[in-house]
Every structure is written in structure tokens, then in C-alpha cells.
Amino acid sequence: MKQFICFLIFLVLGSCQYFEKQVPSEKELLQKELKSINWKEVDEYPSVADCEKINDKKQRQQCFFEIMSQLIQEKLNTDTLSVLYPELDTIEVKVTVFPNATLKFEPQFPKDSATYDTISMDSIIRARLIDFPKVNPAIKRGIPVKSQFILPVVFKEKDNK
Template identity: 80%
Template sequence: MKQFFFLFTCIVLNSCQYFEKQVPSEKELLQKELKSINWKEVDEYPSVPNCEKITDKKLRQQCFFEVMSTLIQEKLDIDTLSILYPELDTIEVKVTVFPNASMKFEPQFPKDSATYDTIKIDSILHARLVDFPKVNPAIKRGVPVKTQFILPVIIKAKDQK
């Protein structure tokens, strides 16, 4: 029995180092977690009610882009852009969806846009691109986040309808 007690005491005294593990600090854990997050990718893309029932992430994203492109094209079809600038067939629009579900539209002009009156086109776009349906913002780790993307919008001439 004495040998067992002696052996048990030796094991307990030698095993104390296994109980004193260094606990990482809160800042170290936070930095490690922040580095592991892919900030360029969201968990859920923005969506509109028409695309809510789609469960596949890529199909839902594609649906959202198609709906937004169609809505922007419909709003611009009723304007004179195609008459004022017949050579302008496509405008790239930078769409920003904010966490509060509001949206902002900015036209992206090519480098050689000196031939266009960018201020006039910009004002036409801002006047027309209003009253969109409710958009659910993108989600990252359960939190709504701001997202930006560029949509090519085809300007149809009045006689092409």
C-alpha cells in the first residue's frame, strides 16, 4: 500500500505540468478568428422576394442579378438615353446594398467617356433608379453587411422593343 501511495504521489506531482496549460488571451483568439474569416465572400447574397424560395446559393445569386438587371433595364427603357446617346448600348451600374436594405446606384463610365455627358447620364440614372422592391441585404455570420457589385445594363433603342 505504501508503494502505491508513493507511486500515486509521484504521478500527481509530475502531472501538474499537464494541468497548467497556457490559455490564449482574448485578443489572440480574436485575431486568429478574424484571420480565418474570408471577408470577400458572404454567407448569403442579397435577395428579393422573388428569389427567396431558391435554396441553392449560386442560383439564388444569379436570380437576384437577373431580377435587378431586368428592373434597371425596365426603368431606363422609358427614358431618352437611347435617343440622346445611340452609340451607348450598355452601361455598367455599380449597385450597393446596405445593411439597412437601402440601395445606391452609380454608373461606371469607361475611360474614354469624354464623348458622353457623364453628368447628364448620371442625373438621368439617379432620377429613374428609384422605387425598387424590398431587397434583403447580404448576410455574413448572421449579420447584415454591405455588398457591392457591377451589373451591365443594356440600353434598348425605342425602335428595338
């Protein structure tokens, strides 16, 4: 009986190597994880203080876009652009939010912008788009990341009453 128990223990200990699974290397695990990440989307969109209390991701994103559009429109609704370019009703502004919470604005002019002085318009727009409230950057896997989006800016005509 002792011999049988010793044989059984030897068999169990000797056969453990057959149950070992192949452990993937660190590089393989990293590549697998990198492929599983959707780099086109962020976990949390950029946000301003007014939108922080909203819990729903889509509603918070919509709130942020509405506030940013409104702020840009308020800053650009001055007589300068309306007088210089009365036929211009909408432009698109590319907004970049960097991980350190700084903002960059780049006007996107239409393809037929030959009728406009884009250099002059660009300088006017960049001069007006300053002093924005603090914007929290987008978050991807707990890390602040750079995000970009394009907002349409509609110029409102003032009523002459």
C-alpha cells in the first residue's frame, strides 16, 4: 500500500508539468490589449463646469458642444465679420482640447473661399476666440488625451429696429 501511495504521489508531482499552460509573453499581451482598444472614441468627452453634473455620457457631450458653440458664436458675433463679409452666414471651427486643458481654434473655410480673405478672417477669428472657461480634457482609460471636433458657427444678423 505504501508503495502504491508513493507511486501515486510521484505520478501526480511528475505529471504537473503536463498541466502547465503556455504563458503569453509581455509583448503578445500588449499587442492584444492595444488591438482591443477603440482609439476613435474616448471614455469621457471634454467637459466644462456647467456640464459636470450630468451623468449620461451622450447628454454631457451634447451639453459641452452646445456651450462651446454658444461661446464661440457670442465671441464672433461682432460687427467686424458681419460688415466685412455680409454674405458669410456659417463657418466651421476646428476645436482642439489638449491634455493640459488648453484650447486651440482653427477656422475651416469652405472650398470656394477664394471670395474671402482667409488670412484676414483667420486673424480676426483667432483674436476673438480667447478667454474661454476652463475645459476638462477628454479621458481615455483614466488618462487625459487630446481631442478634436468641428463646430459649425452660425452668424446671426442683427435686426435694425
